[in-house]
Amino acid sequence: MGWYTVSVLVGYRTQSNNVVCNRITEQLYLTEASSIDEAVKRGSTFGKAYVDANCSMTIEGQPGYAILLGIRNATEILNLDDPVHAPPRSGTEIGYNIYELDDANDVDKILKGEDVKLTLEGP
Numbered sequence: 001m002g003w004y005t006v007s008v009l010v011g012y013r014t015q016s017n018n019v020v021c022n023r024i025t026e027q028l029y030l031t032e033a034s035s036i037d038e039a040v041k042r043g044s045t046f047g048k049a050y051v052d053a054n055c056s057m058t059i060e061g062q063p064g065y066a067i068l069l070g071i072r073n074a075t076e077i078l079n080l081d082d083p084v085h086a087p088p089r090s091g092t093e094i095g096y097n098i099y100e101l102d103d104a105n106d107v108d109k110i111l112k113g114e115d116v117k118l119t120l121e122g123p
Contacts, residue, residue, distance in 0.1 A: 005095040006043025007072040
């Protein structure tokens with residue numbers, strides 16, 4: 001058994017005209033699984049539970065609901081001191097993202113919580 005972080009993408013729709021909002025959320029779930037395929041299945045189960053719990057909300061002033069878009073990726077978690085056996089604990093890296101910025105000065109904006117345009121690269 002290993003530990004994985006599963007990235008689940010959730011979108012949102014309005015109930016009145018079924019319009020999909022241009023904002024999505026990325027939910028990160030920690031799971032223990034025997035393989036990456038099992039981790040993805042568990043992530044999908046977690047995502048469905050999130051969507052079921054958010055079946056009624058307000059989106060831009062209109063009634064709406066969450067929809068499961070899919071699994072973006074699953075990443076195996078490794079502890080540097082014991083990568084095979086150790087479970088995650090404080091200080092364990094559980095995932096990462098790679099961003100490409102249009103302007104190097106945008107890093108300061110991100111750190112201040114300001115909006116910037118960026119490209120999310122794989123995995």
